[in-house]
Amino acid sequence: MDIQELAEKVLAGERRALARAITLIESRRPDHRAEAAELLDVVKRSDRQALRIGLSGTPGVGKSTFIESFGMMLTAKGLRVAVLAVDPSSARSGGSILGDKTRMERLSRDPRAFIRPSPSQSELGGVARRTREAVALCEAAGYDVVLIETVGVGQSETVVAEMSDLFVLLLAPAGGDELQGVKRGIMEIADIILVNKADGELKPAAMRTCADYAGALRLLRKRPQDPDNFPKARTVSALQEGGLEDAWADMITLSDWRRETSHWDARRASQARHWFEEEVRLGALARLSQDKELSALMDQLGTEVAKGLTSPRAAAERVIAKLNAV
Amino acid sequence: MDIQELAEKVLAGERRALARAITLIESRRPDHRAEAAELLDVVKRSDRQALRIGLSGTPGVGKSTFIESFGMMLTAKGLRVAVLAVDPSSARSGGSILGDKTRMERLSRDPRAFIRPSPSQSELGGVARRTREAVALCEAAGYDVVLIETVGVGQSETVVAEMSDLFVLLLAPAGGDELQGVKRGIMEIADIILVNKADGELKPAAMRTCADYAGALRLLRKRPQDPDNFPKARTVSALQEGGLEDAWADMITLSDWRRETSHWDARRASQARHWFEEEVRLGALARLSQDKELSALMDQLGTEVAKGLTSPRAAAERVIAKLNAV
Known part of the structure; x- marks a missing residue:
């Protein structure tokens, strides 16, 4: 394979080349690993930065519907959107959370979108490296937004947070009795909590759940990387495409603030050092x-x-x- | 030094021998380190287990007053109580959180109590090892309860949680505007949250703060190691010695349940492996x-x-x- 040529095509934003490049970095063959290292070094010169959004949500919260609606809204703005996944369970379950592209039928046909399923690797270390490098390739290919999705098994949210500029937690409205709560440690890394399904009969429950989490967030100490009113909770309806513009505005507010206050660069630097x-x-x-x-x-x-x-x-x-x- | 003799005296519960033994494990001299390892191996045969309680609270929450009142209540029940500290800041500040025994004047004169200040070591790794081994010595010396105190700088709460059977977070009532919140990640490890200063003018604020945290705890997913209604939040007044019996009853309920369900042994085993x-x-x-x-x-x-x-x-x-x- 001519790595230089592949790199040029990735930098030119060719989707097929990007897909091939990701396949290369996923390979465990020693010769492929050397080529992958070379490829990553070449595309590194692009200096392009996407907004990397980590997104966590357990099955049932409507994550696919959200990504589809949210992604379509972004591409309608002229933005290019890549969707990747960290799914440590894929090897066990035999499937992957993004394997079934019909989950996001409209988005997967959108020329401005690139969706890549999680590879079947058993250990989180391998999945983490592959996703981190796939993010770098998507940035080099000129994607404006990279969504990194996880179902939150084990340590996967922490791994995703360590490669994201901001972290979004997607929740479903809690019924009276079925309040299960979020996994411990997640409140710690969430920048924005979105309570989905704020539509139809579930709307009041979604608003109550949102108020509960907003209250819980206020109990946490303010972090230096947060402007006023962050982290925040709000309701969305992925189905009716409600609240998505507001959610996006929050993400822009947060990322702009972090860029201006140099928290953005500091975070990326410390993430690189961490990896x-x-x-x-x-x-x-x-x-x-x-x-x-x-x-x-x-x-x-x-x-x-x-x-x-x-x-x-x-x-x-x-x-x-x-x-x-x- | 005759290690065998020192070990016998520790096992016999002699306070002066215990103090000397802890000084030995704190030493960095290579010959002392070899003797310390021998000592720990000898006392290990005692098989005694104390209830190890991790306790975190920032300056100002009334931690010393709480430890004094709570400790005096326990010794009045005939229990022997040891108080240790993990204080990564002691090297920097030049003092240690337990250095000033006048902080706990009554408890330090109580023959059933043993208070040991945190040593001046700069790195948390050293403090962690020393405290963990001091806990083992206190257990061998027949102490029933070992309180491991920390101010919660950096990772010190996590370190304390990894050597405790249960973890207590002590908070002060929050005023209307000054709600600062707990450090992120702490809600994750707390088994019991105690809101102190539920006395006099602050009582209503303490009760509101307690209700806020109880609400936040209900938003977290239930952990396998918790019986119903745990983790829980309650108010105490260290000054007026109010709520301390109830707090102790909670700790007993929790530790009994964990013993019966084998979570106690599993936690100790996984902690030992972790260390x-x-x-x-x-x-x-x-x-x-x-x-x-x-x-x-x-x-x-x-x-x-x-x-x-x-x-x-x-x-x-x-x-x-x-x-x-x-």
């Missing part, structure tokens, strides 16, 4: 686990420690001694 | 940073990545290549 250190950590751990004796020792001592048979300090010292002897 | 892996990680990183070339490369590449001059993947690959060559 670098994460890659080193993964690489160093992979090196440890390649040493069969060492990884067997880790397993054995981990079990002994959990059973209380030895102290964490003593067990760790045995591993470190072994490490020094390798 | 083991953390120690290995710290040891492995220390080994990396001892290699001057490697740590200089990490610094340099981290800056380049943050500036966007190179990609996290390419930078990490250079470090890993170097690592393999070491």
